[in-house]
Amino acid sequence: MHMEPASFPFLSAILLSCIAGMFTILFIPEEKHRLIKQVSAVFSGICLLLTLYVFFAFNRRVGGMQFVENIPWIPSLGISYFNGVDGFSLPNLLLTGIVFFTGVLTMWELENRVKEYFALYFVLVAGVFGLFMSLDLFFIFVWYDVSLFPMYLLIAIWGTTRKEYGAMKLTLYLLAGSSLILPAIIFLWAKSGINTFSFVSLMHPGLFSPADQKFAFLLLFLGFGILAAVWPMHTWSPDGHVAAPHGVSMVHAGVLMKIGAFGVLRVAIMLCPLGWIYWAKLMAVLAVIGIIYGALVGLRQTDLKYVIGYSSVSHMGVVGLGLSTVTVEGLNGAVFQMFAHGIMTALLFSSVGYIYDRTHTKAIPELGGLSRIMPVASAFFILAALAGIGLPGLANFWGELLVFLAAFKVYPLFGVIAVVTLVVTALFMLRVVQKAFYGPQNPHFAGLKDLSPWLGTPRAILAAVLLILGLYPSLLFNVIRTASVPFMHGLPR
């Protein structure tokens, strides 16, 4: 694999600005809410700018690993601080940057324990960033747990519906996941016989026997799959979405679930390709069940956030289906869909957050006629819902197109089922739009105000990303391709 060392440690700079942000917040007196929020916005803005720089400075012609930083940490165990981005992680890095920044702005109206909230939020995002850029299995595991721990507190303290239940469920599920990942990582480390956790060294073909790959892949797939809400290990995700505060829901659905899919791709698939080919059928079955199942369960939900939660299960099924096809198109589509879905759910949760802060309800039957009262906020929600339906012109369409294309190539029957599910998805999304946003104006909400320009900014950023990628998908495909094509090319058959 081509490796290009960084001229300046941009990736570490991203991590550092998260951590520096957290410490700065800790040193601000608790009651200065406004200052804390401004500092958070500044530091997350720096992160976003840095990720944007990395995204555009990434050399699309060369591909491979770029911005590589490698510092040995515990040489006797082969652990090193090893960072780098390739075509698979770069979209996720950018996604995290965008969701991070917009998530801070979304929580601009928070009044309860502001300091602790933002400090923990920064820790959470630092873990996510670290995971996406790390090339050392040991660090990948550490970052996984770093992002896990603040999640529990963020949900349990600032959450809403059944928050302790949701937080505990999420934590237990994710710990179960990590208890599968850790043995698998140690297994790989031991079996390799070269005393290193470095992802790049372990990727050497022929290092692991087919039987080892099959075993390790299954553990890793199940472990990371929990985080990606693979059916039937998905129920933590809607409950967690619903319980979390809006900004955390955005990170949770937008980025955290991507960690799962990314982990499957980065660790399981890239290290154990033979295991991947062996278990692909299982992945496909679970993914297709997830697609149709999520849509059907979503149909009956009456809580705005539960609907989004189950639609996420369905959409992540599309990602899983793409990964299971063992084709370039499938990988491209899956990574694109990861990005598009992240932006789309972030926009949904962000809009719902605004609405919930005003109306104090998420129950769909109690809402209604919001389009009249807050047209802009409603428009953002409807736009994101349309993206979720897979409407052309919005980002998700392209991801779904490629995944379905690959699925038709490999598993025609699953392809048909997945495409037909689009009708069910459309049905439940439009029902929500109709019941919550259309219809006569609810007199309780008559005095409510629409989005102010400042609060509209995060939503507008997300909507703009959806539109830009919907009309110009090559922007992302060009990047993803640099990783997927060489990887599939070098795949042992």
Next chain:
Amino acid sequence: MPGSPSHTLDLAAMIAATMLPLASCLVILIAARSRPRLCAALSIGSATIALVCSIALMALNSKMGAPIQFTTDFIASSGLNIGFGFLLDRLNLLMIVVVSSICFLVQVYSLGYMAGDSGFSRYYGFMSLFTWAMMSLSLSASLLQLYFFWELVGLSSYLLIGFWYEKFSATQAGKKAFIMTRAGDTAFFIGILVLFLHTGDLSIANLGSRAPLAHLSPSFLTLCALLIFGGIVGKSAQFPLLTWLPDAMEGPTPVSALLHSATMVAAGVYLFARLFPFFSLSAVAMSVFLAIGTISMLLASTMAMVSRDIKKVWAYSTISQLGFMIMALAAGGYFAGIFHLTTHAGFKALLFLCSGVFIHHFETNDVYELSRRGARRMLIPMVSMVLGAAALSGIPPLSGYFSKEAVMGSLAGLADPVWLAAGLTGVFLTAYYTFRLIFILLFPRKSEVSSAPSHESAPHTAPAMALPLIILATVTAVLGFFETPLKHFLENGMIPGIVTGVRVGAWPHMAALALALAGVALAWTEFGRKGAEQIGFIDRIPVLYRLFSERWYIDRFYALLVDLVVDRGLSRLCNLNDRKVIDGGIEGVCGATVESGKVTAVLQTGMVQYRLIVIFAVLALLSLYYYY
């Protein structure tokens, strides 16, 4: 081909015609919502430019030979290179002129119709969105690009049907339209994917030239053709997905005129014509299409015979006329189908816009109510409406007469006379239901009219609304005489191998005319003549009346399907599974952990002495173990 100055001009015109409406849509929806007049100006301005560009393209390329194509690779993901761009040939030259002129006229008309509405800006934003999507759809170079805009016109249809979103019925209708067309589009989408996987090419120009398809097996071609036709069924509201269109009349009337009669629903027929060479490779598929067109045409005609809602009558009639077009195309009458599409776009838009004037003025859709309150005294709309109705019924010398004769001609060329018989029945029914409505409007019963206040002196039609009516009425009156030049234009240089209508005797034409007149006459005896009771013969047979007014129970069937199978069946099952099995299982595991903790906690009595006993016992056992 690209490069020569005239082609550069073509490209510029096409870009202007498609991109300006998009720009106007974005500007309106993002920035200019608070200034309605500016919005209208932007939208109408962009529509005008689109119209001018279309006419210029038509003029520039009236003698064009091979189709002109400009494409770029849009989505470059190895294994998937799909050209996006423009394809210009005779068919879509005609189509963009039709689309842009109706768009323009309807937008002008809307100045009057939508005046003072609180969503005026939003209305024009959506109208621009539609103009963009529809123009781009017509000019699409590849099937995927066509699908892209196909969905976007569906979106604008959804938004515009549910435009008055505070009305439950409107939002319901919008949702229904979206879901039902989506169901058809799913088949279309699958068809595209399957076709792409087997041919590696979705360019419309190549699909037209047959060569890349020659090696495919006939059954595969039939499958693809049927799948793609699913999209047409959805979009053009054909059987079995036809019930969304009458409900779509909940939208503002100009929207019905533009989207749901003249252009968007005709996109299905347009796609049929676009892929005509491809479809005609499969004889089986063509006969299925013929059957679907016929069934839709007849079903919708019967529904129109009993409706009291003026817009719904025209909606049913739209379905049935689209059925005619599909019949003609499926019978091999390429020109007949397109010609009927063109004339229908004119006269049906006219009919809707006339009805719009009445609805705007009297604020009711009920025909009898309109009649009682004196709709016939509104001179311009009433005259135009009669003109349009006569065209719809196929009365010479209006445009509809010529196109319907062409359709009958192509049907007569088929070996099986059943189709022609069905077509002729359709002609009769069309004339009957059309003039039933006209006579009801024209001849209110004396007993009822007395309540109409006479001080409403000569209702006045706003100029913005009257002008499009006059233009469309003129077009309807004269378009028929351009049949020969149009035929020449379309079929010359057309894809080779097309069956141009087999020459048959003149009798089908005479029969069609006679039946149309008979339909008018029947309507006259039942609704027009003095002392008629204004009760149709269907109304006298309760079984049929119920069947027709319930739309053959198709809606009930779908409601049942969604409600029982999806909502209460699968969805409930999955939900229960989620709550009981999966969550139940997880909670079971958690509960088991807690319970087992409780069980072992019994051992923890907190008594020092018991622990000592255990320590001693263990020590004793261990020493015994090591000793032996």
Next chain:
Amino acid sequence: MIAPFSHVLIVAGILFALGAFCAVVRRNLIMIVLGIEIMLNAASIVFVAASLHLNNLDGQSFVLFILAVAATEVSVGLAIIVYAFRRTGSFDPRNFNLLR
């Protein structure tokens, strides 16, 4: 040495068993501490005997340590027991299960 080593071991074993029995069976904190002391003494006897038997003075020094530790242990233990008695008015170990 007059008495054989094995006899001393038997005596110490009996003493240890008595101490253990006392510590386990008596429902009185003071008696439990006493039982523990008896067990310690049994261990001390074995140490002394062993040091004589093996001619090694380490055993003797261990006994001194044990005596010292036992003294401190008894003093601390009795102090705790006295305090516990003041708090609860009982010597019964069954009443002291708050850490359960």
